[in-house]
Amino acid sequence: MENKSPEHVHCLIIGSGPAGYTAAIYAARAALKPVLYQGIQPGGQLTITTEVENYPGYADGVQGPEMMVDFEKQAVRMGADIRFGLATKVDFSQRPFKVEIDEEKELTADAVIIATGASAKWLGLESEQRLNGFGVSACAVCDGFFFRGKEVAIVGAGDTACEEAVYLSKLATTVHMIVRKGEDGMKASKVMQDRVKATPNIKVYWNSETIEVVGEQKVSSVKIRNNQDGSIVDVPISGFFVAIGHQPNSDIFKDYITMDEAGYIQTVPGSSRTNVEGVFAAGDVQDKTYRQAVTAAGSGCMAALDAERFLSAVGHV
Structure with a gap:
């Protein structure tokens, strides 16, 4: 200075x-x-x-x-x-x-x-940035409403991710929650983990990570890899939420x-x-x-x- x-x-x-x-x-x-x-x-x-x-x-x-x-x-x-x-x-x-x-x-x-x-912290995927605002979001409370009656995915393992998954479960038909570690590696408090597990339309993918958010003009699916057996699934979704902090x-x-x-x-x-x-x-x-x-x-x-x-x-x- x-x-x-x-x-x-x-x-x-x-x-x-x-x-x-x-x-x-x-x-x-x-x-x-x-x-x-x-x-x-x-x-x-x-x-x-x-x-x-x-x-x-x-x-x-x-x-x-x-x-x-x-x-x-x-x-x-x-x-x-x-x-x-x-x-x-x-x-x-x-x-x-x-x-x-x-x-x-x-x-x-x-x-x-x-x-x-x-x-917002992001995963660092090219597809995630390209589709940001076109189905990719870092705020479920802000953007969840737009996916009422549709399937969505959320990435994260902390309290915020759990809270947002539960919030989305009231709007979306199914919430696909992608967690990098197993159940014992969840960072969220036990009460939030229990709330997620007790919500029937939240499907948790343990030991998994996102490979790619698929879509041209908008999100159409997400590719998820299981890190234990290497298998990959392509899950049809309309919204992809990042909740890693x-x-x-x-x-x-x-x-x-x-x-x-x-x-x-x-x-x-x-x-x-x-x-x-x-x-x-x-x-x-x-x-x-x-x-x-x-x-x-x-x-x-x-x-x-x-x-x-x-x-x-x-x-x-």
Whole structure:
């Protein structure tokens, strides 16, 4: 960070999903003159989602990328300064905080809102990425509705995978659950394992892995290999869900911000405050429980209000 005269920002927002844009809307209306850097994926995870039907206010549903454009337009109309750029380094050891953008531009900020989100972990298959949004999803709660009355598959062995399998079982005719290890290798709690086993339309494939998600314009089947005998089955499905976890985008903050063992930023309960006074966190980077657009937007509102109160208390408003 050698820029001799860094730009100073009153309220800096890092990230541009529902949390970041909502924080920008509220901060702009509070005359905090927010500057928001969109990061490597402007709009966040919703830009790789197709139809969104569970966000209030969109009676007929909306495409994920379109919704994020709407959020951005509203933030700009309120006066937020929205910019392309990725935060690559921070120094939260003292105020004003220092943030480096794209490894070259230095900023200082009186308050920072972290809304960098989380990224779904994927299996790494070419077919999985090609059909992402066309039957492949990393969020059963978001997209399960579209597979009502159809057969689906889900990959994973933890509590989230089990919860999503049970959720999908109420919508789909059959849920094919692919587990890499045997029953003794399940990471999920016993109560969740028992719930899966007690659900008649969940079929578990133990010691198995996905070879390929089959389909041209949409998912048509999944090829599953049994790692014990090498046999391969081709199971007809319409939806393929990956539930092997999420990775919060929090690495650049780890020297200053308290996180849990998985890298999720820990906030003071009932607030967006982190362990560093003047730094706030909102959205999926601090929420491993709900991970919905509407909850992220709500926490973005909280972060902006918390930032406004902080800046007022230290005499910057």
